[in-house]
Amino acid sequence: MTSKLIAIVAGVGPGTGASVARKFAATYPVVLLARNPENFESLAKEINSSGGKAVGISTDISDPSSVKNAVESIKKEFGSDVGAAAAIFNASGGFLRKPFLEVPEEVFSKSLDVSAKGGFLFSQASLPFLLKGVEQKSQYPPTLIFTGATASVKANALMSSFATGKWALRALSQSLAREFGPQGVHVSHAIIDGVIDIPRTKERLKDQGPEAKLSADGIANDYWWLHTQPVTNFTWEIDLRPAVEKW
Amino acid sequence: MTSKLIAIVAGVGPGTGASVARKFAATYPVVLLARNPENFESLAKEINSSGGKAVGISTDISDPSSVKNAVESIKKEFGSDVGAAAAIFNASGGFLRKPFLEVPEEVFSKSLDVSAKGGFLFSQASLPFLLKGVEQKSQYPPTLIFTGATASVKANALMSSFATGKWALRALSQSLAREFGPQGVHVSHAIIDGVIDIPRTKERLKDQGPEAKLSADGIANDYWWLHTQPVTNFTWEIDLRPAVEKW
Amino acid sequence: MTSKLIAIVAGVGPGTGASVARKFAATYPVVLLARNPENFESLAKEINSSGGKAVGISTDISDPSSVKNAVESIKKEFGSDVGAAAAIFNASGGFLRKPFLEVPEEVFSKSLDVSAKGGFLFSQASLPFLLKGVEQKSQYPPTLIFTGATASVKANALMSSFATGKWALRALSQSLAREFGPQGVHVSHAIIDGVIDIPRTKERLKDQGPEAKLSADGIANDYWWLHTQPVTNFTWEIDLRPAVEKW
Amino acid sequence: MTSKLIAIVAGVGPGTGASVARKFAATYPVVLLARNPENFESLAKEINSSGGKAVGISTDISDPSSVKNAVESIKKEFGSDVGAAAAIFNASGGFLRKPFLEVPEEVFSKSLDVSAKGGFLFSQASLPFLLKGVEQKSQYPPTLIFTGATASVKANALMSSFATGKWALRALSQSLAREFGPQGVHVSHAIIDGVIDIPRTKERLKDQGPEAKLSADGIANDYWWLHTQPVTNFTWEIDLRPAVEKW
Numbered sequence: 001m002t003s004k005l006i007a008i009v010a011g012v013g014p015g016t017g018a019s020v021a022r023k024f025a026a027t028y029p030v031v032l033l034a035r036n037p038e039n040f041e042s043l044a045k046e047i048n049s050s051g052g053k054a055v056g057i058s059t060d061i062s063d064p065s066s067v068k069n070a071v072e073s074i075k076k077e078f079g080s081d082v083g084a085a086a087a088i089f090n091a092s093g094g095f096l097r098k099p100f101l102e103v104p105e106e107v108f109s110k111s112l113d114v115s116a117k118g119g120f121l122f123s124q125a126s127l128p129f130l131l132k133g134v135e136q137k138s139q140y141p142p143t144l145i146f147t148g149a150t151a152s153v154k155a156n157a158l159m160s161s162f163a164t165g166k167w168a169l170r171a172l173s174q175s176l177a178r179e180f181g182p183q184g185v186h187v188s189h190a191i192i193d194g195v196i197d198i199p200r201t202k203e204r205l206k207d208q209g210p211e212a213k214l215s216a217d218g219i220a221n222d223y224w225w226l227h228t229q230p231v232t233n234f235t236w237e238i239d240l241r242p243a244v245e246k247w
Numbered sequence: 248m249t250s251k252l253i254a255i256v257a258g259v260g261p262g263t264g265a266s267v268a269r270k271f272a273a274t275y276p277v278v279l280l281a282r283n284p285e286n287f288e289s290l291a292k293e294i295n296s297s298g299g300k301a302v303g304i305s306t307d308i309s310d311p312s313s314v315k316n317a318v319e320s321i322k323k324e325f326g327s328d329v330g331a332a333a334a335i336f337n338a339s340g341g342f343l344r345k346p347f348l349e350v351p352e353e354v355f356s357k358s359l360d361v362s363a364k365g366g367f368l369f370s371q372a373s374l375p376f377l378l379k380g381v382e383q384k385s386q387y388p389p390t391l392i393f394t395g396a397t398a399s400v401k402a403n404a405l406m407s408s409f410a411t412g413k414w415a416l417r418a419l420s421q422s423l424a425r426e427f428g429p430q431g432v433h434v435s436h437a438i439i440d441g442v443i444d445i446p447r448t449k450e451r452l453k454d455q456g457p458e459a460k461l462s463a464d465g466i467a468n469d470y471w472w473l474h475t476q477p478v479t480n481f482t483w484e485i486d487l488r489p490a491v492e493k494w
Numbered sequence: 495m496t497s498k499l500i501a502i503v504a505g506v507g508p509g510t511g512a513s514v515a516r517k518f519a520a521t522y523p524v525v526l527l528a529r530n531p532e533n534f535e536s537l538a539k540e541i542n543s544s545g546g547k548a549v550g551i552s553t554d555i556s557d558p559s560s561v562k563n564a565v566e567s568i569k570k571e572f573g574s575d576v577g578a579a580a581a582i583f584n585a586s587g588g589f590l591r592k593p594f595l596e597v598p599e600e601v602f603s604k605s606l607d608v609s610a611k612g613g614f615l616f617s618q619a620s621l622p623f624l625l626k627g628v629e630q631k632s633q634y635p636p637t638l639i640f641t642g643a644t645a646s647v648k649a650n651a652l653m654s655s656f657a658t659g660k661w662a663l664r665a666l667s668q669s670l671a672r673e674f675g676p677q678g679v680h681v682s683h684a685i686i687d688g689v690i691d692i693p694r695t696k697e698r699l700k701d702q703g704p705e706a707k708l709s710a711d712g713i714a715n716d717y718w719w720l721h722t723q724p725v726t727n728f729t730w731e732i733d734l735r736p737a738v739e740k741w
Numbered sequence: 742m743t744s745k746l747i748a749i750v751a752g753v754g755p756g757t758g759a760s761v762a763r764k765f766a767a768t769y770p771v772v773l774l775a776r777n778p779e780n781f782e783s784l785a786k787e788i789n790s791s792g793g794k795a796v797g798i799s800t801d802i803s804d805p806s807s808v809k810n811a812v813e814s815i816k817k818e819f820g821s822d823v824g825a826a827a828a829i830f831n832a833s834g835g836f837l838r839k840p841f842l843e844v845p846e847e848v849f850s851k852s853l854d855v856s857a858k859g860g861f862l863f864s865q866a867s868l869p870f871l872l873k874g875v876e877q878k879s880q881y882p883p884t885l886i887f888t889g890a891t892a893s894v895k896a897n898a899l900m901s902s903f904a905t906g907k908w909a910l911r912a913l914s915q916s917l918a919r920e921f922g923p924q925g926v927h928v929s930h931a932i933i934d935g936v937i938d939i940p941r942t943k944e945r946l947k948d949q950g951p952e953a954k955l956s957a958d959g960i961a962n963d964y965w966w967l968h969t970q971p972v973t974n975f976t977w978e979i980d981l982r983p984a985v986e987k988w
Contacts, residue, residue, distance in 0.1 A: 099426070100371070100374070100422070100423060100426055100427075101374060101375070103371075105311050105364075105371075108364070108367050109364060112359050112363050116359050116411055116415065117356060120352070120411070121352070123347065124347070124348060124350075124352075127347070127348060128348070141984065154421075155417075155418040155420075155422035155425075156422060157422060157425035157426035158422075159422055160367070160419055160422040160423065163419075164363055164367070164418045164422075167414040167415055167417065168363065168411045168412070168414055168415040168418075169411075170402075171407070171410045171415075172402070172407055172410075173402075174401075174402040174410075175347070175402035175403060175404060175406055175410055175411075176407065178402075178403060178404035178987075179346065179404035179405060179407075180347075181982075181984040181985065181986070182984060184984060186984065214973055215973040215974055218970070218971050218973055218974035219974065222974060222976070225966045230956060230959055231952050231984045232938070232952050232954065232956040232959055232983050232984070233955055233962075233963060233981050233982075233983070234981070234983070234984050235979045235980055235981055236982075237979070237980060238976045238979050239977050239978060240975070240976055241922075241975055241977075242972070242974070242975070243882065243922040243923060243925060243927065243973070243975050245922070246919075247919065388737065425741065428737040428738065428739070429737060429738045431737060433737065444726070458726050460726065461726055461727055462724060462726040465724055465727035468727075469723070469727060469729070472719050476712070476716070477709060477712055478705050478737045479691070479705050479709040480708055480712035480713065480716060481734070481735055481737050483735075484732070484733060485731070485732050486731060487729055488675075488727075488728055489725070489727070489728070490680065490726070490728050491676045492675070494672065558846055594864065594868070594917060594920055594921075595865060595868060597865075599858075599865075602861050606853050606858060610853050610905055611846075611849070611853060614844075615846070618841070618842060618846075621841070621842060622842070648915075649913070649915040649919075650916060652916075653916055654861070654916040654917065654920075657913075657915075658857055658861070658910075658912045659909070660912070661908040661909055661911065662857065662906070662912075663905075664896075665904045665905045665907070666901055666905050667896075668895075668896040669896035669897060669898060669900055669901040669904055669905075672896075672898035673840070673841055673898035673899060673901075674841075
């Protein structure tokens with residue numbers, strides 16, 4: 001790997017984040033951000049031991065000083081002039097299916113803190129790296145991708161908390177796409193409309209067969225595809241769902 | 248005025264909030280919530296001196312304990328069993344047209360605090376009153392209305408902060424409409440797509456004539472219309488703009 | 495009734511069309527268009543015998559020459575300079591819930607012919623009357639309203655035929671709203687998201703009680719409300735559904 | 742090339758259609774449909790002389806009998822059991838930027854005939870081939886892609902004719918995606934939101950540099966990417982625009 005440009009992935013866990021990190025690690029040194037080091041340690045080891053480079057940084061994405069520290073750590077590790085080819089925001093929080101009057105304020109705020117404020121802080125932290133990636137003539141246009149969900153476009157009953165944060169994040173991504181596209185940064189939003197096939201969802205949709213859940217590696221491929229789109233053909237938004245999904 | 252049901256208006260100022268309060272005060276005692284008492288004092292006096300009843304309560308809509316105090320004040324004033332016929336959320340914050348990398352975290356958080364968390368706290372505070380309004384056989388279905396903006400459906404460049412809060416609020420309103428419609432509460436969202444004709448906007452669009460701005464009293468009439476829709480014909484969302492507006 | 499301005503309703507039958515015609519007939523002489531005279535004869539009689547004025551014209555809304563004849567008949571009846579205060583397009587066709595490969599080309603074309611081409615011909619026929627209504631200082635801004643459906647915004651499986659025509663009609667209404675708003679004509683689109691309570695739907699949703707279906711008179715009231723909005727506060731789109739509807 | 746499965750492209754001309762045909766011809770024998778043989782003759786020659794296989798069939802996509810003839814020709818050429826791996830609908834018509842009252846009925850109908858009825862006929866013709874592709878275990882899920890435009894999601898003033906057909910086509914694609922996804926056919930819709938860089942648009946946006954227009958080959962790559970998505974990760978809709986495009 002000879003790229004001087006890095007990829008930054010926020011919200012690394014045993015699902016989409018890990019698949020995305022592995023995919024981009026084949027080309028770029030990757031920075032793995034997660035609150036709990038357990039979520040990136042084995043993944044970083046795996047990438048580092050298989051010829052790639054990964055650096056994990058324990059980060060609370062909704063805390064301005066924690067995100068600032070992560071930026072400093074990245075500069076210390078890769079040099080203060082390092083540019084980024086990709087930044088992927090995969091964090092989420094505040095998921096709760098509950099009657100509205102029973103939703104604790106803490107859960108509602110958690111959704112906003114992670115999805116909306118976290119998306120904001122991650123974007124303010126990563127865009128300067130991405131703009132440097134433009135200056136440094138990244139092979140593919142530097143790309144900022146946000147992971148959305150069904151709840152990003154449909155706010156169902158009992159889902160007020162999660163949906164609110166996810167709509168906010170989608171708004172952020174659209175505004176950024178409009179502002180930074182002309183500056184050469186590709187901003188995208190992916191609506192993941194279904195259950196992702198990860199350890200945590202093992203028991204779900206079992207009776208519907210192995211194709212009823214989204215492949216996390218497939219999502220990573222789709223993110224890579226977005227990353228490789230040329231400056232003449234940017235996609236802001238894709239939806240992704242299993243063929244058998246009802247929608 | 249013989250109604251025992253009240254109307255609650257959050258975000259009262261010299262614009263839409265005041266027009267809405269006056270309109271609903273013709274039928275219901277109104278509770279006026281604003282952070283700064285200056286924003287409701289003269290309006291309350293005006294309503295009270297012209298045969299209506301208005302009670303102003305200084306409230307920070309994004310602060311759980313302040314909202315809780317407002318609820319207590321309402322119960323003290325109108326009785327602990329009082330029901331509401333209408334609750335209107337008209338607060339907003341975090342408006343800033345600025346390149347994303349120059350948006351202070353405080354402004355971004357302000358938008359989320361007022362529009363998203365404020366909308367949440369107001370809804371959790373007012374829905375129990377509205378559900379009592381259903382029990383008490385309100386003449387018109389008790390109604391919860393949220394004031395949106397162009398930025399509720401379009402996140403333009405340089406508008407990330409305001410749009411993020413407004414999309415979040417729209418999501419909240421949609422989820423609540425789905426949950427509380429079947430319980431008899433009518434939840435609506437109004438997309439105000441243009442400049443409202445209020446003292447603060449006096450200088451704007453002057454060359455386009457008096458019809459280039461939305462009438463605040465007109466918006467109040469539209470909210471009243473939403474309020475009077477029967478349980479068989481609920482509208483979740485309306486857009487409102489001057490005839491001459493480009494969109 | 496002293497109005498010199500007329501209202502034109504296309505797609506009159508024993509449901510929304512009749513309710514809308516009755517509502518607007520309280521203020522304006524109404525022209526009733528339907529292919530089959532049976533659909534307007536008793537309604538016209540009812541309106542004429544109760545102090546209003548109604549003229550029925552047998553019209554195939556998807557046939558250019560038939561629509562042209564209707565325009566001539568209107569001018570003959572009301573004078574060649576007559577203006578219109580309202581025009582409501584309520585026709586639809588091509589409803590079929592069927593696997594796509596079993597949809598006959600005739601049914602698919604029927605949907606396009608009535609909803610899309612019919613909407614086009616009706617608009618081209620009625621807009622000159624509405625623009626005259628603007629010149630003649632109609633009390634309320636002359637209004638062109640299109641009746642949409644759930645299928646106007648969601649194209650479900652097995653519903654390709656109906657949805658295709660309805661999306662086309664919605665597009666037409668949006669383009670016209672943008673073009674004719676600045677000329678003083680108010681163009682609106684109503685998404686009727688549920689079953690309307692009319693003779694034909696008597697057996698549907700019976701177990702869910704009388705409030706599970708939309709009131710046709712309620713829809714007429716909503717159309718009237720749209721009609722009375724001032725030029726500063728135009729709504730392009732409303733959705734309408736029973737409170738208990740799942741959406 | 743060993744694939745027994747074919748790709749069918751409707752609306753071949755010197756732009757997107759040709760790029761898509763070339764791209765898919767690298768893997769599949771391609772059938773080129775266009776009304777005017779001039780639009781596919783040199784392309785077919787080019788593909789055939791460079792190791793691929795292309796068959797051009799003169800077809801009026803809005804004429805049922807012409808489309809039926811095309812189906813017969815395909816079966817005669819490739820065998821009556823031939824399956825398809827991909828079918829791409831790239832035809833459009835009825836583009837006219839004009840005040841609504843000056844739009845000839847013929848132009849409006851042309852848009853509906855090509856985009857809506859043409860999309861219908863092409864889908865009914867190609868889906869049986871695509872379903873056979875599923876049975877014959879196509880390497881990638883058989884894919885039906887529709888080319889949309891800005892006017893597929895926004896009906897601007899003066900654009901009623903083109904927008905109406907394009908919204909109808911989008912509705913069709915959504916309904917088909919929901920019906921045929923569970924049967925293993927991947928149905929997608931691409932919103933081409935900008936000017937495509939083809940001979941006909943040579944003079945447009947010249948002052949904005951070479952990156953202000955969409956690359957037709959880039960669109961073809963994106964269609965290929967959609968085609969290669971696995972059955973667990975289907976995208977219904979993508980938008981595509983130059984980085985510098987205002988939207």
